[in-house]
Amino acid sequence: MKIYFRLLSFAKPLEKYAIPYFFFTLFYAVFNVCNFVLLMPILTILFIPDSAVKLVTEMPEFAFNMEFLENYINYKLYTHLGTDYDLISVLALFAGILVVTAFLSNLFRYLGQLTIENLKIKTLYRLRNSVYNNVMNLNVGFFSNERKGDIMSKITSDVGVVQFCVTNTLQVACREPFLIISYLTALLVISWELTIFAVITLPIISLVIGSIVKKLRAPAKEAQENFGVMTGVLDESLSGVKIIKAYNATDFIKDKFDKVNLKFSSISKMMARRQQLASPASEFLGITSAAILLLYGGKLVLASQITGAEFVSYLTIFTQITRPIRSLSDAFANINQGIASGERVLGLLDTESTIKEVENPIEFDQFKEAIEFKNVKFAYDNKEVIHGINFKVNRGETVALVGTSGGGKSTISDLIPRFYDVSEGEILIDGVNIKEYKIDSLRDKIGVVSQDTVLFNDTIENNIKLGKLDATQEELESATKIANAHNFIMDGELGYEANIGDRGMKLSGGQRQRLSIARAVLKNPTILILDEATSALDAESEKQVQQALDSLLVGRTSVVIAHRLSTIYNADKIIVIDKGMIVEEGTHQKLINQDGVYKRLIEMQKFA
Numbered sequence: 001m002k003i004y005f006r007l008l009s010f011a012k013p014l015e016k017y018a019i020p021y022f023f024f025t026l027f028y029a030v031f032n033v034c035n036f037v038l039l040m041p042i043l044t045i046l047f048i049p050d051s052a053v054k055l056v057t058e059m060p061e062f063a064f065n066m067e068f069l070e071n072y073i074n075y076k077l078y079t080h081l082g083t084d085y086d087l088i089s090v091l092a093l094f095a096g097i098l099v100v101t102a103f104l105s106n107l108f109r110y111l112g113q114l115t116i117e118n119l120k121i122k123t124l125y126r127l128r129n130s131v132y133n134n135v136m137n138l139n140v141g142f143f144s145n146e147r148k149g150d151i152m153s154k155i156t157s158d159v160g161v162v163q164f165c166v167t168n169t170l171q172v173a174c175r176e177p178f179l180i181i182s183y184l185t186a187l188l189v190i191s192w193e194l195t196i197f198a199v200i201t202l203p204i205i206s207l208v209i210g211s212i213v214k215k216l217r218a219p220a221k222e223a224q225e226n227f228g229v230m231t232g233v234l235d236e237s238l239s240g241v242k243i244i245k246a247y248n249a250t251d252f253i254k255d256k257f258d259k260v261n262l263k264f265s266s267i268s269k270m271m272a273r274r275q276q277l278a279s280p281a282s283e284f285l286g287i288t289s290a291a292i293l294l295l296y297g298g299k300l301v302l303a304s305q306i307t308g309a310e311f312v313s314y315l316t317i318f319t320q321i322t323r324p325i326r327s328l329s330d331a332f333a334n335i336n337q338g339i340a341s342g343e344r345v346l347g348l349l350d351t352e353s354t355i356k357e358v359e360n361p362i363e364f365d366q367f368k369e370a371i372e373f374k375n376v377k378f379a380y381d382n383k384e385v386i387h388g389i390n391f392k393v394n395r396g397e398t399v400a401l402v403g404t405s406g407g408g409k410s411t412i413s414d415l416i417p418r419f420y421d422v423s424e425g426e427i428l429i430d431g432v433n434i435k436e437y438k439i440d441s442l443r444d445k446i447g448v449v450s451q452d453t454v455l456f457n458d459t460i461e462n463n464i465k466l467g468k469l470d471a472t473q474e475e476l477e478s479a480t481k482i483a484n485a486h487n488f489i490m491d492g493e494l495g496y497e498a499n500i501g502d503r504g505m506k507l508s509g510g511q512r513q514r515l516s517i518a519r520a521v522l523k524n525p526t527i528l529i530l531d532e533a534t535s536a537l538d539a540e541s542e543k544q545v546q547q548a549l550d551s552l553l554v555g556r557t558s559v560v561i562a563h564r565l566s567t568i569y570n571a572d573k574i575i576v577i578d579k580g581m582i583v584e585e586g587t588h589q590k591l592i593n594q595d596g597v598y599k600r601l602i603e604m605q606k607f608a
Contacts (some may be wrong), residue, residue, distance in 0.1 A: 149232020165338025
């Protein structure tokens with residue numbers, strides 16, 4: 001229940017919805033019962049007209065029994081119709097009252113439903129927002145260890161299950177007890193003997209349903225976990241459809257999805273068997289109870305202890321009382337699925353970023369001197385990949401990191417904006433450990449162009465403006481011209497308003513990369529990190545963009561990572577990284593003269 005109440009906390013302020021819902025449900029229950037109570041005088045008029053109406057001229061003394069109810073109804077008939085009336089008039093009056101009570105019952109039911117739906121929507125909004133915001137605040141390393149599909153499943157499917165199950169249970173827990181109490185009160189008034197007999201049979205229904213419900217929680221959690229795996233396979237297959245087809249792996253990926261889907265379906269079937277058994281079982285037991293009640297009640301009618309009209313009304317109300325009991329059993333069957341999903345959602349919500357700010361962080365206003373790595377070590381999952389490196393990037397310098405793939409170049413660049421934190425050692429900017437700076441202010445001064453071009457399904461303008469949301473059109477166009485992107489943008493029919501599709505798939509690889517560069521140019525950062533920024537460009541575009549980048553890098557502090565060594569030969573300093581260590585350092589000419597790793601890399605690329 002701890003998980004349930006925590007999930008329910010997302011519905012706060014609960015009283016805003018709970019108080020009106022309480023009264024709407026109370027009135028609904030009262031008028032709903034009145035609909036069935038009115039059957040008694042109507043049935044009496046129709047089938048026993050001689051004893052239908054008794055003259056009662058004074059308000060009867062209150063008593064919790066049928067005699068008081070009959071006398072009260074007859075007294076009200078006397079006060080409204082007097083003594084001069086016929087049975088048709090009485091029947092018409094009761095029919096009119098029935099219409100009014102039915103209208104009021106359904107009106108309050110509608111208002112109650114509307115109130116609880118607003119509560120559901122707000123709960124879903126707040127829960128999904130909280131989970132999404134927490135996910136976006138997590139460090140980059142978290143996403144390396146988690147399946148994207150599973151995260152998506154938790155934010156979409158699991159949150160939806162939680163919203164439905166938890167708030168639906170709250171709705172049922174508030175409404176159904178009112179109905180049960182109202183129905184029981186009416187049954188007691190009609191016949192306390194029959195009611196005692198009925199109450200003895202009702203707990204049997206609860207025991208049977210309870211045994212079914214207890215078996216639902218474990219498979220519900222497993223089902224949601226498998227749904228996450230299935231979403232992951234779906235996401236990967238849609239993202240990599242070109243590669244799948246290129247390698248004729250369509251059958252392989254279909255088979256993979258089929259296996260995951262089959263497992264999810266099997267668990268869902270097992271859950272459905274148990275879940276759907278709850279309602280039919282309770283209905284069968286309710287009808288069985290009614291049948292036994294029919295036998296016992298018939299005996300009371302034949303003994304003239306209750307009238308036929310009272311017994312028919314009693315049976316009608318008794319069949320209605322099984323519905324809220326069934327709703328309660330269904331709700332508590334569903335709550336186990338909701339709690340299972342809730343555990344997954346709260347697990348994601350409780351995950352904390354390993355990148356934390358100090359208690360009173362420093363605002364990083366201006367970069368003045370240098371970035372310095374001091375004996376920096378870094379490990380992925382306890383496997384060290386950076387082994388005590390030391391180097392310095394002075395303000396205004398361009399430092400290139402080169403080396404074989406997997407050597408740790410990109411990891412080193414990711415440490416500067418604190419996408420990851422060092423395991424040992426420290427990174428200093430202007431003599432201050434970067435952990436002392438406020439993270440947002442640090443990243444605000446850093447621009448990143450990565451080898452994996454990340455664009456969004458939006459317009460060209462909005463994708464570039466991610467670097468500076470308040471940029472003017474003039475600033476936007478200036479940035480695209482520097483990145484050699486303005487011409488191809490204007491060649492399009494919609495220009496800057498053109499939508500680039502999912503992940504920019506409407507553009508070529510070179511065009512996507514140039515938009516990414518334009519985004520960094522627009523941000524105009526003090527520190528620039530270029531991780532294979534020109535890798536996706538053709539020879540002509542690469543030359544043009546490289547010239548633009550050369551102009552951009554003047555007077556700016558830059559860390560450039562490149563496999564194409566032709567793009568960084570004029571860097572102020574070149575650092576050669578091999579297996580997480582610095583093996584060489586110097587200018588292009590100095591490293592060529594050393595006849596070491598750098599020269600071999602040059603020769604392998606046949607650099608002239």
